[in-house]
Amino acid sequence: MKSLNIATLILVILGGLNWGLFALANIDIVATLFGGTDTVLAKLTYIVIGLSAVYQLLPFSQAISVGEITAENMNY
Incomplete structure (x- = not known):
């Protein structure tokens, strides 16, 4: 799961950079x-980035509830 966490975090960062450039x-x-924004690949990319952000709520909530160091050592 650590590789999934890293992959989703990278996608969230890239999504944030994309929004920053857009702004x-x-x-x-x-x-x-x-x-374009209406192509299938663009929509899939936006969906994957959005799902990555939702997934990142799990380690974020764990870091808040048990502390960052303990949450890093947990297997979720």
Whole structure:
């Protein structure tokens, strides 16, 4: 599960950077790479990034409830 946690965290970070670029320079990297926001690949990318954010709620809530160091050592 650690690899899933790292993969989803990377996707959330990339999604955040994409939103930052969109806000600052009106550049949507996902739309640029996949030919627009309405393409199937772009929509799938947005969905995977969104699901990654939802998944990241698990380690976040564990870090809040038991502490960050203890949560890092847990297998979820």
